[in-house]
Amino acid sequence: MSATPGETPKPYKRPVSVLVLIHTxxxxxxxxxxxxxxxxxQSVTGSQEGDEPLDATARxxxxxxxxxxxxGEGLPLRNWQQSHVFEIFLEWRHRYAPGVTHNTEHVYSLELPAPRPVTLAPGEHLDYCWLPWQEAADKVFSWTNRDxxxxxxxx
Known part of the structure; x- marks a missing residue:
């Protein structure tokens, strides 16, 4: 279990996640x-919970x-049938079980007809932007996201 001081312990994150590129x-x-x-x-990312199917994790x-x-909107989520294994940054390893050092990320995409406003998750994200792909590739911190x-x- 992982927790910061004063918090109720949470189950460890699974080292299996999704990356969802949302684009026009x-x-x-x-x-x-x-x-x-x-x-x-970054693009949308997140860990699989329990036995949740990866498509459900992405949604x-x-x-x-x-x-x-x-x-609800009948949007076309596309599973790329592609995954990458990467080393979890040291600053985030406390979220995973002891000894877990790598994560497997599964790639998805979602095409929207045009850029639109989004509602950010409080405490998880500060801001959002829509960028041309060249600028977006230069701005993301993750090599898997860039690729x-x-x-x-x-x-």
Missing amino acids: PERQILLLERASHPGYW REVLEETGIDIA AILQLARP
Whole structure:
């Protein structure tokens, strides 16, 4: 279990997550600024909970982090059938069981017709922006996020 002083312990995070690129047909990319690390920009990300199917994880994380209801709006969530393994940053390892050092991230995308306002998760993100794919690829802190943006941009 993980907790900061004064908090109720929470179950450890699973080292399995999703990355959801939200974009327009013109490849405008939605980025979110992390509250816990101002200046770190990313696409929607989040860990799988329990035995939750990965598609459900992606839908839940998009709803929690942006307010976009994929199922309710009948939006096209695309599973890329692609994953990456990366080392978990030391500052975030306390969220995982002792000895867990790597995470497997599964890539998804969601195409919206145009940029739109989103509702940020309080305490999780500070701001959002829509950027052309080139600028978005340069702005994200994660190599997996950058590579997914670059892959999306390929014809």
